[in-house]
Every structure is written in C-alpha cells, then in structure tokens.
Amino acid sequence: MIAIIDYGIGNLFSVVSSFKYIGADAIVTSDPEKIKECDRILLPGVGAFEDAAKKLRETGLDKVIIKEAKAGKPILGICLGMQMLFEKSYEYGEHNGLGLLKGRVIGMQGVIDEKLQIPHIGYNDLIFKKNHPLLKYINEGDFVYFVHSYYAVDCDDSLVAYAEYDKDITAIVAKDNVMGCQFHPEKSGEVGLNILRAFCEMETVK
Amino acid sequence: MITKRIIPCLDVRDGRVVKGVNFEGINDVNDPATLAKYYSENGADELVFYDITASHEGRRLFTDILTKVAQNVFIPLTVGGGINTIEDFDRVLKCGADKVSVNSGAIKNPSLITEAAKKYGNQCVVISADVKRVDGVFTVFSKGGRENTGMEAISWIKRCVDMGAGEVVVNSIDTDGVKNGFDIELLKLVCEAVNVPVIASGGAGSTEHFVKLFKEIPEMSAGLAASVFHFGEIKINELKKELKNNGIKARI
Numbered sequence: 001m002i003a004i005i006d007y008g009i010g011n012l013f014s015v016v017s018s019f020k021y022i023g024a025d026a027i028v029t030s031d032p033e034k035i036k037e038c039d040r041i042l043l044p045g046v047g048a049f050e051d052a053a054k055k056l057r058e059t060g061l062d063k064v065i066i067k068e069a070k071a072g073k074p075i076l077g078i079c080l081g082m083q084m085l086f087e088k089s090y091e092y093g094e095h096n097g098l099g100l101l102k103g104r105v106i107g108m109q110g111v112i113d114e115k116l117q118i119p120h121i122g123y124n125d126l127i128f129k130k131n132h133p134l135l136k137y138i139n140e141g142d143f144v145y146f147v148h149s150y151y152a153v154d155c156d157d158s159l160v161a162y163a164e165y166d167k168d169i170t171a172i173v174a175k176d177n178v179m180g181c182q183f184h185p186e187k188s189g190e191v192g193l194n195i196l197r198a199f200c201e202m203e204t205v206k
Numbered sequence: 207m208i209t210k211r212i213i214p215c216l217d218v219r220d221g222r223v224v225k226g227v228n229f230e231g232i233n234d235v236n237d238p239a240t241l242a243k244y245y246s247e248n249g250a251d252e253l254v255f256y257d258i259t260a261s262h263e264g265r266r267l268f269t270d271i272l273t274k275v276a277q278n279v280f281i282p283l284t285v286g287g288g289i290n291t292i293e294d295f296d297r298v299l300k301c302g303a304d305k306v307s308v309n310s311g312a313i314k315n316p317s318l319i320t321e322a323a324k325k326y327g328n329q330c331v332v333i334s335a336d337v338k339r340v341d342g343v344f345t346v347f348s349k350g351g352r353e354n355t356g357m358e359a360i361s362w363i364k365r366c367v368d369m370g371a372g373e374v375v376v377n378s379i380d381t382d383g384v385k386n387g388f389d390i391e392l393l394k395l396v397c398e399a400v401n402v403p404v405i406a407s408g409g410a411g412s413t414e415h416f417v418k419l420f421k422e423i424p425e426m427s428a429g430l431a432a433s434v435f436h437f438g439e440i441k442i443n444e445l446k447k448e449l450k451n452n453g454i455k456a457r458i
Contacts (some may be wrong), residue, residue: 013302017277047327119329119372122208122427123251123402123457141211143457145282147329164207187282187304188248 002026002200003038005065005081007055010046015078018186022193024200032064039204045080049105049150052080053097062098074177074202076134082173083152091150100178101181103155103170112166119149123161123188124171126167132160132174133202138192139172141187144171144183144191151182177204209296210420211251211455212442213405214435215239218287219258221267223436241436242313244347248282249442251457254307254375254430257287258350269301276302288315295322299330307332307375310348311357316369323370328402333371335363338379339458344392351379355384359392360399367400373393374400375430385411385434388419393426403427408433413448420454 004015006028019026019042026042029035043065045052056062069075075086083179086097089105097105108118124145146163152170163171163183173180179199183194209395216223216238223238242253244420246341255275258270265288276283285298286297286307306326311317311332323331336347337359344359363374376396397404406419410431435438446456 010301011304013276014280017302018280021280102244117401117403117425117427120208121329121373122211124208130406146208186280189281193240195278 001038003035004028004042004044005035005061006030006089007052007061009052009055009080010044013042014089015042016186018193018196019200022119022197022200024089024196030059030061035061035064035068040199040202041065041073042199043077043081043084044077045084047080049080049083049097050089050095052084053055053089053095056084056098057195062118066098066100067176070096072128072177072204074199074204075100075179076199077180078186079148079184080184081110082182083150083195085173085178085180086152086155089150101155101158101173101175101180102153103158103173105150105152105172107150108165108167109149110161114165115199120151120165120169121147124165124183126161126163126171127168129159132170132172132179132181134160134174134195134198136198138191138198140170142191144185144188144195145181146171146183148182177202207455209251209455210381210426211405211418212249212445212456213252213254213428213430214241214245214250214442215254215256215430215432217256217258217432218268218271220264221271222259238271239274241279242279245442246279246281246436249446249458251428252282252284253279254284254286255303256307259288264267269297269427272298272301273312276387281296284332285333286330291318292325295326295330299326302435303360305330305332305373307334309334309336309349312366313348313357315364319366319369319371323372328370328372331371332373332375333366334375334377335366336377336379337389347379347457349384360381361393363396364399367402371402373405373427375405380409381409383392383433384409387411387415388429390419390422394420394423397423397425405430407431410440413440413445416445417452419455420449421452
C-alpha cells in the first residue's frame with residue numbers, strides 16, 4: 001500500500017489515477033498511523049515551497065516522513081515534493097526543507113539563458129548520470145513532462161538523471177530509499193507510468 | 207532539449223466531440239474518452255478539451271466525461287469553455303484537468319487571470335485568444351469568435367501574460383478551418399511579445415504546415431489542431447517523424 005501524503009497542496013487526482021491504472025493500491029492520507037502502516041510513501045506537491053514546507057511542519061507530517069525515510073521505507077517526491085526532500089530552497093527567501101537529501105533548490109530566473117521561457121514547460125529527454133532501480137523500465141533519451149521554475153543543485157551523488165535546458169536540470173534524484181522526480185511521472189505517458197511501476201517494486205532498505 | 211508539442215483539440219458538446227469549420231456547421235466526430243485514449247497512445251503530447259455546451263445538463267455531462275478521460279489518460283489535459291469564475295477553475299481541476307484555458311471569461315473580468323494564477327500557479331492558467339484581422343488590425347473576438355471586442359490582440363495577450371497567464375493559445379479566425387496553414391504573421395508577433403509558451407491554432411491542413419510553423423518561428427512551443435487529426439488526415443506519429451526529419455525536436 002502506498003501512502004499519498006495529503007497536506008492540502010495541489011491536485012492529487014492524476015497521482016491517484018495513475019497508481020490505480022497500474023494496479024497499485026494507494027490511499028490519500030494525512031494520518032501518521034496509516035502512513036506508518038503503508039510500505040511506501042509518495043510526497044506530491046504543486047505550488048510554492050514556503051507554503052508547502054509550512055503545511056508539512058504544522059501538521060507534524062515532516063517528522064513522520066523523516067522517521068519513515070530513516071527507517072528505510074521507499075519514498076518518492078514529485079515536483080515540489082521532490083524539492084521538499086532537500087536541505088533548503090531559495091524560492092522567495094530562504095526556507096528549510098526536510099533535509100533528507102543534500103542540496104538546495106534555486107530559481108531558473110537569472111541563471112539560465114534569458115531567451116528561454118520560464119517556467120520550463122513541456123517534454124524533455126532524460127540523460128542518465130548513474131543507474132538506479134527507478135530506471136528499471138525506462139531508457140536514456142525517454143521524454144518526461146516538466147512544469148517548474150525552480151530546480152535542485154549541488155545534489156552530489158544523489159543525482160540519477162538530468163535534462164538539458166541551457167543548464168543541466170536535475171530530473172531524478174535518489175539516495176538509498178529516498179527518491180524524487182522533478183517532472184510529473186503521472187503526466188509523462190507510458191514512460192512516467194513505468195517509473196511509478198519501478199517505484200512500486202522497490203523494497204524497504206534495512 | 208525540450209520538444210515541440212503536438213496537441214489535438216476536442217470540442218465537446220453534450221458529451222460528444224464536435225468540430226466547427228470557421229466555428230459554424232458543427233458535425234459529430236466521436237466519443238471523447240475513446241478519442242483521448244487513442245491520441246495519448248498514438249503520440250499526442252497533450253490534449254485540449256473545449257466545452258462548448260450551453261446548458262447545465264451538458265456541463266454536468268462534460269465533467270463526467272472529463273473525469274473518465276483523466277482516469278485513463280496520463281498526459282497533460284487542458285480544459286476550456288465556460289470558464290468565468292474561480293469556481294469554474296475548481297470544478298474542472300477536481301475532475302482531472304491540469305490546466306484551465308480562459309477566453310471570454312478573462313475578457314469580461316481580466317482579474318480572473320491574476321486570481322487563478324495566485325491560487326493555482328501560473329502554469330495552470332492558459333489564456334486563449336480568438337483573433338481576426340479587422341481593417342488590418344489584429345483584433346480579439348469573444349464568445350466563440352462571434353463578438354468583436356475592439357481590443358488589439360497583441361497588447362491584450364501581453365496584458366494577460368503580465369497578469370499571470372502561463373501559456374497562450376492563439377487561434378486565428380482568418381485561417382481556422384481553411385486548412386491553408388497557420389497564421390505565421392500573427393503568431394510571430396505574439397511570440398515576440400511574450401516569454402511564455404505559445405500554442406498555435408487554426409489552419410493546419412497538412413504535415414508541411416507544422417514543419418513550416420516551427421521552422422519559421424523557432425520559439426513556437428506547440429501546434430494545435432482538431433479535425434485534421436480526428437478525420438485521420440494527419441497521423442500524429444507520422445507528423446512527428448516528419449518534424450524529426452526536418453531537424454525539429456519531437457517526442458517519439
């Protein structure tokens with residue numbers, strides 16, 4: 001059973017539908033007991049970092065997620081949910097994330113070629129940096145759907161795949177059982193569903 | 207690098223896909239859920255649904271169908287038609303839409319764009335503009351192309367982006383349904399004026415028209431069409447191969 005964390009951020013319709021479509025059991029919950037019972041966690045998120053971080057702290061879900069992650073439970077963050085896994089974000093100020101991954105989240109504005117459109121919207125191809133079980137059913141060069149204006153940097157050895165948009169844009173990160181996708185696997189056609197399938201097969205890291 | 211997007215548009219009335227030629231003489235094409243799944247499995251990068259229903263009953267049918275489509279199709283879905291309030295945004299987003307397209311609703315009340323962008327993010331708000339030349343001036347029309355607003359198009363689109371729209375669909379009434387190619391002159395002006403993704407609509411009749419669009423306007427993000435896809439005159443997979451052969455990046 002997958003716990004899709006409900007912290008009042010964004011639209012969970014597609015994430016829920018995609019797990020249902022691939023035949024995985026998932027529940028949308030904010031109940032720490034239920035999260036504990038599930039064998040994996042999905043952290044979604046669309047919107048502003050500060051808001052989302054605040055909501056996780058206010059609900060105490062930050063501590064629950066950190067505890068489960070440290071216990072080795074597979075956890076996947078999507079889009080803003082991925083960004084939340086890092087130490088810090090510089091989206092409108094400086095905000096602390098969950099600190100499960102080393103690195104920080106910065107804006108594209110003023111960093112990437114000013115002729116390029118921001119947000120980075122559309123399908124971009126993945127370039128693999130290292131192997132990881134999450135890539136089991138996909139290939140280098142596969143396209144995934146991005147919608148974002150901020151991206152993670154200084155991720156060191158957790159960088160699994162990136163996409164080129166003037167700069168190397170962090171696309172997939174993973175360190176042991178803690179994983180994240182900057183793009184939306186639930187909106188990337190069969191490639192995205194295959195990433196979710198691989199996530200559903202991952203086992204708890206002891 | 208990012209790919210150019212190919213987007214079929216499905217006009218839905220009373221739960222059925224229809225397509226007007228120059229917005230008149232509408233005739234039935236197919237079932238929305240069937241078409242949506244077919245497209246997502248055959249290379250469409252996104253789908254746009256326009257609800258052209260006028261009645262409450264038709265609107266309810268539309269949201270039922272949207273829910274059904276969104277449960278089985280995992281590419282971005284944009285919904286437009288009859289979006290006048292934040293409640294309308296909420297209604298379609300809850301049924302699985304990823305982006306919401308506003309047209310007449312923004313003309314009546316431009317602050318809707320800002321309000322929606324603040325609540326759902328810029329990426330969620332798409333401004334759709336129906337544009338026609340009137341005495342040599344690109345002019346915005348509302349109500350499905352029936353009413354001249356008297357507003358100059360480029361400044362209106364720019365204003366919408368400044369207010370928070372994250373994407374622009376430009377539909378040229380002059381080229382729509384004629385199948386003689388996209389309105390390059392108009393689209394070039396829009397791309398020069400804004401720095402958000404622009405989607406070209408109106409006039410696609412052949413694969414070459416898409417090639418020409420992306421060659422002549424490299425900044426163009428996407429091309430949208432309806433009947434040429436619905437009637438199989440252009441197959442999306444073949445179109446993408448042709449784009450690739452011409453050095454244009456496409457998701458294959």
